[in-house]
Amino acid sequence: MDYLFSDKISALQPSAIREILKAASEPGVVSLAAGNPAAESFPRAAIAAITAEILAQNPVAALQYGISEGYEPLRLEVAGLLARRYGVGRDFDRVLITSGAQQGIDLVTKVLCNEGDVVLCENPSFIGALNTFRSYNVRLRGVDLESDGLDLAQLEAALRTEKKARFLYLIANFHNPTGLCTSLAKRREIYALARRYGVLILEDNPYGDLRFAGEDLPSLKSLDTDGLVIYVGSFSKIIAPGLRVGYVCLPEPVAQKVTVAKQAADVHTSALAQMICELFLRRTDLDEHFRGLRDIYRRKCGLMLDAMSALFPPAVTWTRPEGGLFVWSTLAPGADMLGFCRSAAAARVAVVPGNAFLVRPDDACRSLRLNFSTPTDEQIIRGLEILAELLA
Amino acid sequence: MDYLFSDKISALQPSAIREILKAASEPGVVSLAAGNPAAESFPRAAIAAITAEILAQNPVAALQYGISEGYEPLRLEVAGLLARRYGVGRDFDRVLITSGAQQGIDLVTKVLCNEGDVVLCENPSFIGALNTFRSYNVRLRGVDLESDGLDLAQLEAALRTEKKARFLYLIANFHNPTGLCTSLAKRREIYALARRYGVLILEDNPYGDLRFAGEDLPSLKSLDTDGLVIYVGSFSKIIAPGLRVGYVCLPEPVAQKVTVAKQAADVHTSALAQMICELFLRRTDLDEHFRGLRDIYRRKCGLMLDAMSALFPPAVTWTRPEGGLFVWSTLAPGADMLGFCRSAAAARVAVVPGNAFLVRPDDACRSLRLNFSTPTDEQIIRGLEILAELLA
Incomplete structure (x- = not known):
């Protein structure tokens, strides 16, 4: 039997990260390649x-079918949290629950994009989102990322020339893979540009609560007076990713279509998982909870940065994140980054080659992504020692 | 702000059932419109x-990211169950875990269909699946359903003429909405026809274990020597739908693409929900568990059929299901079915007008779907009494 696949899926390959993570899960391999939150952060x-408590007191709600928009008490809890803590959500917005932020990205793309439409994005960007866009056969137009956010001249050129641009995807806080933040000034300019050209913004904020240094910045959604911004959030990094619960906050007309798409996709998100998130939010002192998470990540990130300073040769550079899970390291000019990653794998240290995050993975790239949240302290040190030996 | 939506989503409206169910959830309304399993069937x-036990002994596996293919012990458990109990799955097949059977249908459609491709289906058919197909802008070609399954002459004509047919979707056991089963002879003929024309079969079997009369029939997948059949199953009717765990058993090349699409859709299904299903399957005497479920549904179905025989005028007919959740009732020739459903709603009884399940919902239809699993015994009797008064 010959199987024929759709155009949109035929071209899509399992992500490079996924293959590396499979290798990284072999016993004895030190993995700095993952993107998992620290297991010690889970409020077990x-x-x-x-x-x-839920299964004793409210089992039928947890076990029966629910509505596609999401468990109503969780929607209310999230809407309240977004409004109070982050100034996110206006009268024209709705909150919907999704099966992780990934599904929010997926459904928004399905609802907004025909095949051949264009999505603008930071270059590099989160490979999971890029592959979702690719899975709808949209064309990606990357805009280079500077240390304080998108290159605005490039962004404006893209907005001006890409007539089929449907939205701009970005991670303004502790960007994956670079760990960088978009400055407040640039957030305002990006919003103004998107408004001028009538292009929506898909703001993905999985790491926003994981700031362990510096000051919080307003999200683009909090600036959204015009109904331009679709905001995607997640409980994966602040409660637990295995539950697969995320949410979107977006203008009502888009919310209606996303609801229809959600119904067709999986009917609704696991009711038990939604109820766990709802009761957790309601019962927990979030300031204290976030303080605990930030302490974990501040320490692990510091450990990684200190070891890199001590061990890596001066020609290698890296970002110094104020939150999130990742450090982005760039090898010396002329270095063979892919060859280095392969040597690292042979020496049983897994890192993600930076080109995996590019809009065109064949483009030249001297950077790689290092994760400090998943490995133990010992693994961080040992992994970096091996990398330093290879660099020397 | 004017929002532009994709062609595939623009045309898709919230399902008629969904709107009816919203009305049906008002207090005081007797709903025979749902498709929920009986809440008393949940093994609370x-x-x-x-x-x-899972959260005490294995919390990190339940809370951390997992792989897109699904929780390995559950995949093994399902594969073993399918092979032992139903003769489903050959060397070329793989089992993947999905977020409900709905997601299995969604991902298979995404992987196999370009916009404008054709899906063949029973007419009427499950509206949730039809809307998923529509959400990818495929064209539906309905094949009339007879009391023992598809009209084979129509099916062959469709296979012969529809050059872009990508698969045939069917529910061979206790079909939604009619409650009918496809005979063994027709299963064999449908398989042979699909093979002759090189068209895949998507076999949806959510109700197969809910047979309360008659003899089990082999699934089309169990006849699949050629890798033609994609089998979709679910724990929604045998454990609990709120968990949102289903599975697909399908040839390896299709499984690879579905895995890539799954990764882009929601990364993986709730790990906690998967582990609950796995441990439930491993710990439970399924023969005894299924006996209990069948006792519930046999009794409720009998109650509905007996009341219909006692109360409904002779010109009204209905199916006599041997399993599943639904009875399909057809009004007298010339009757105004939609008007009847509206009158029923006004009298505070919700039923689903049969045209909602048609490939072309504007086609003439004198039938409606009645559900016996969700209402209480009293609601079944009271609802049918009100319907009988309206029919008289």
């Missing part, structure tokens, strides 16, 4: 207690 | 005990 006891 | 105590 609270989740166990909450889950027992 | 077992799920509570199992969940507590």
Whole structure:
């Protein structure tokens, strides 16, 4: 039997990260390649207690079909949280629950894009989102990322010339893979440009609560007086990713279409998982909870940065993130980054070659992504020691 | 702000059932319109005990990211169950876990169909699947359903003329909305026809374990020597739908593409929900569990059929299902079915007008779907009494 696949899926390959992570899961390999939150950050006891309570007191709601928009008490809790803490959400906005932020990105793309339409994005960007866009056969137009956010001249050129641009995808806080933040000035200019050209913004903010240095910046969504911004959030980094619960906050007309698409995609998100998130949010002192998470990541990031300073040759550079999970390191001019990643794998240290995050993965790239949230302290040190030996 | 939506989503409206269910959820309305399993069928105590055990003994696996193919022990458990109990799955097949059977249908459509391709289906058919197909802008070609399955002459004509037909979607056991089964002879003929024309079959079997009368029939997948059949199953009707766990059993090359699409759609299905299903399957005497479910549905279906026989005028007919959740009732020639459903709603009884399940919902239809799994015994009797008064 010959199987014929759709154009949109035929070209899509399993992500390079995925293959590296498979290799990285072999015993004895030190993985700096993952993007998992630290397992010690999971509020295990609270989740166990909450889950027992739900299944004892409200089992039918947790086990029966629910509505596609999401569990109403969770929607209200999220809407309240977004408004109070982050100034996100206006009268024209709605909150919908999704099966992780990934599904929010997926459904928004399905609802907004025909095949051949264009999505603008930071270059590099989160490979999971790029592959979702590719899976709808849209064309990606990358805009280079500077240390304080998008190159605005490039962005304006793209907005001016790409008549089929449907939205701009970005991660303004602790960007994946670079760990960089978009400055407040640039957030304002990006919003103004998008408004001028009538292009929506898809703001992905999985790491916003994981700031362990510096000051919080307003999200683009909080600046959104015009209904331009679709905001995607997640409980994966602040509760637990295995639950697969995320949300979108977006203008009502788009929310209606996303609801229809969600119904066709998976009917609704796991009711039990939604109820766990709802009760966790309601029962937890989030300031204290976030302080605990930030302490974990501040320490691990510091450990990684200190070891890099001590071990890596001066020609190698890297970002100094104020939050999130990743450091982006760039090898010396002329270096063979892919060859280095392969040598690292042979020496049993997994890192993600930076070109995996590019709009065109064949473009030249001397950078690689290092993760400090998943490995143990010992693995961070040992992994960096091996990398330093290869660099020397 | 004017929002532009994709062609595939623009035309798709919230399903008629969904709107009816919203009305049906008003207090005081007797709903025979749902498709929910009976809440008394949920193994609440077992799920509570199992969940507590998982969160105590293996919390990180339940809370951390997992792989897109699904939780390995659940994949093995499902593959073993399918092989042992149903003769489903050959060397060339793989089992993947999905977020409900709905996601299996969604991902298979995304992987196989370009916009403008054709999906063949029973007419009427499950509206949730039809809307998923529509959400990819495929064209639906309906084949009339007879009391023992598809009209084979129509099916062959469709296979012969529809050059862009990508697969045939069907529910051979206790079909939604009619409650009918495809005979073994027709299963064999449908398989042979699909093979002759090189068209895949998407076999959706959510209700197969809910047979409360008659003899089990082999699934089309169990006849699949050629890698033609994609089989979609679900735990929604045998454990609990709120968990949102289903699975597909399908040839390896298609499984690879579905895995890539799954990764882009929601990364993976809730790990906690997958682990609950796995441990439930491993710990439970399924023969006994299914006996309990069948007892519930046999009794409720019998109650509905007996009341219809006692109350409905002779010109009204209905199917006599041997399993599943639905009875399909057809009004007398010349009757105004939509008007009847509206009158029923005004009298505070919700039923689903049959045209909602048609490939072309504007086609003439005198039938409606009645559900016996969700209402209480009293609601079944009271609802049918009100319908009988309107019919008289």
